[in-house]
Amino acid sequence: MxxxxxxxxxxxxxxxxxxxxxxxxxxxxxxxxxxxxxxxxxxxxxxxxxxxxxxxxxxxxxxxxxxxxxxxxxxxxxxxxxxxxxxxxxxxxxxxxxxxxxxxxxxxxxxxxxxxxxxxxxxxxxxxxxxxxxxxxxxxxxxxxxxxxxxxxxxxxxxxxxxxxxxxxxxxxIPRLRLPKQAPSRATLKLEEAWHTFIPKPQWDQQLAPEMTAVDLGAAPGGWTWQLVRRGIKVYAVDNGPMAEDIMATGLVEHVRADGFTYQPKQAVDWLVCDIVDKPARVTAMVSRWLTQGWCKATIFNLKLPMKQRWQAVVQAKAALMDALQQANLSYQIQIRQLYHDREEVTVYIGP
Incomplete structure (x- = not known):
């Protein structure tokens, strides 16, 4: 039936x-x-x-x-x-x-x-x-x-x-999320939806706690950084482009003018977030390095998919992530979703 x-x-x-x-x-x-x-x-x-x-x-x-x-x-x-x-x-x-x-x-x-x-x-x-x-x-x-x-x-x-x-x-x-007037870009909804999708709401106060630290690669103008700051999280916003003035005025953001792919943190952070437009293999390799080097405890990032063989690109990216974590003897959960606010991309969560 x-x-x-x-x-x-x-x-x-x-x-x-x-x-x-x-x-x-x-x-x-x-x-x-x-x-x-x-x-x-x-x-x-x-x-x-x-x-x-x-x-x-x-x-x-x-x-x-x-x-x-x-x-x-x-x-x-x-x-x-x-x-x-x-x-x-x-x-x-x-x-x-x-x-x-x-x-x-x-x-x-x-x-x-x-x-x-x-x-x-x-x-x-x-x-x-x-x-x-x-x-x-x-x-x-x-x-x-x-x-x-x-x-x-x-x-x-x-x-x-x-x-x-x-x-x-x-x-x-489809989650019904409103675009906050204070947010500098619509991209802010991607990270909010990712939290709703990957992190049970009762765990937000623990996993997205004030005084945590985060790195936002490709941060400008600050859509994802804005979500982190709203939770009271200290953010290192890595981008050669300008950040929104309102975000910088919070005192919770340090703007680092650097290339997201070559930047290395001075000390480990709780979160790595990234919405850089580049090939999935390059982004996957970069995130794998952050995890295996112990530079972050958890991450949410986007993979921009090619025009053709998009399913195969996701399968290959997940396999590469799993292989890197296994070789480093690290135990993480990996979830990948195409969110409603995504377009030609998928969002990846890797955390405890």
């Missing part, structure tokens, strides 16, 4: 998401094929095994790179009557386990946005009908799966579930 895994992704990265899906399936002994169209913002992995999507969802979702959300789904509901879309959706949901919450979603594309006026109108009556039919609990229950109703168009819908505590908590897998 649930032999399809729906994966939301960034428009234009369907091939990378599809390649990752096939690799994940093969790793757990599943076989299938992928349906993916350019710029549609989602991928459908079809598995030959009955309920084949469920074993995949037993794996950690936070180890996926290009998928924003995953949904073990039923066959496509197509040609829904415009006079009554709710009844066939509820009838389909009755085949699924009891769910705790529901997310009514669309692809993150222009076509998807055109359906959002419909989803806003149908949301309340659909939820009411689902509760009346016994498909949803009357209150949020974190131990029940989340129900996803994914409107591809006004008459085509995919319905399925994601496991409790092992999925993206955000609707459409």
């Amino acid at each position: 649930l032999n399809q895994l729906l994966l939301y992704c960034r428009s234009g990265f369907e091939n990378e998401c599809a390649a990752e899906a096939m690799a994940k399936a093969e790793a757990v002994g599943l076989a299938g094929f992928v349906k993916a169209k350019p710029r549609q913002g989602w991928v459908l992995l079809n598995l030959y095994q009955q309920d084949g999507a469920l074993p995949l969802q037993q794996q950690p979702f936070n180890q996926w790179i290009f998928a924003r959300q995953w949904v073990a789904c039923l066959p496509l509901l197509n040609q829904l009557p415009v006079t009554d879309r709710i009844t066939p959706i509820v009838d389909a949901v009755k085949q699924l386990p009891l769910c705790g919450t529901v997310q009514i979603e669309t692809p993150d594309t222009n076509e998807g946005k055109s359906v959002q006026s419909l989803t806003r109108k149908i949301s309340a009556p659909l939820i009411q009908a689902l509760k009346k039919a016994g498909c949803l609990t009357n209150k949020e229950n974190s131990q029940k799966p989340t129900l996803h109703v994914f409107f591809i168009s006004g008459t085509s819908v995919l319905v399925g579930i994601s496991p409790a505590n092992n999925h993206s908590p955000w609707t459409m897998g």
Whole structure:
């Protein structure tokens, strides 16, 4: 029944998401094929095994790179009557386990946005009908799966579930972050989203504590430095370009005019962050040096992907990082995600 895994992704990265899906399936002994169209913002992995999507969802979702959300789904509901879309959706949901919450979603594309006026109108009556039919609990229950109703168009819908505590908590897998007026660039949202993605919020006070120290390579004009300073962290901002005056006025930033690839800290810091535009292999080698030399305790950095073979570039970068850490006998966790605020890049976290 649930032999399809729906994966939301960034428009234009369907091939990378599809390649990752096939690799994940093969790793757990599943076989299938992928349906993916350019710029549609989602991928459908079809598995030959009955309920084949469920074993995949037993794996950690936070180890996926290009998928924003995953949904073990039923066959496509197509040609829904415009006079009554709710009844066939509820009838389909009755085949699924009891769910705790529901997310009514669309692809993150222009076509998807055109359906959002419909989803806003149908949301309340659909939820009411689902509760009346016994498909949803009357209150949020974190131990029940989340129900996803994914409107591809006004008459085509995919319905399925994601496991409790092992999925993206955000609707459409997109965190709703506001750009602070004081921040010097939109790049500031990349680091904030990375923290939300990689570091559980209850651990922020411990892992992002005031009086910690950080190096920001390629810092100018200070989007990432601004986030660190807001947490009370002392920052060495390394860049030959100018830093925003407001950030320098905090007294928490030392501007070092130097090349980020050749800079070496005078003493070890808690954090290394880096958003330099360069080849993934060069950035990976630089970060590996920081970790193996003991210059930082944890790092968040971006890898700008090539136009072609982007999936292969990420696989090679992760393998190089793991090899460097293993050779140095260092134990770290590595997570890589294409964040919502990323574009032609992925964000890497390496920490304890």
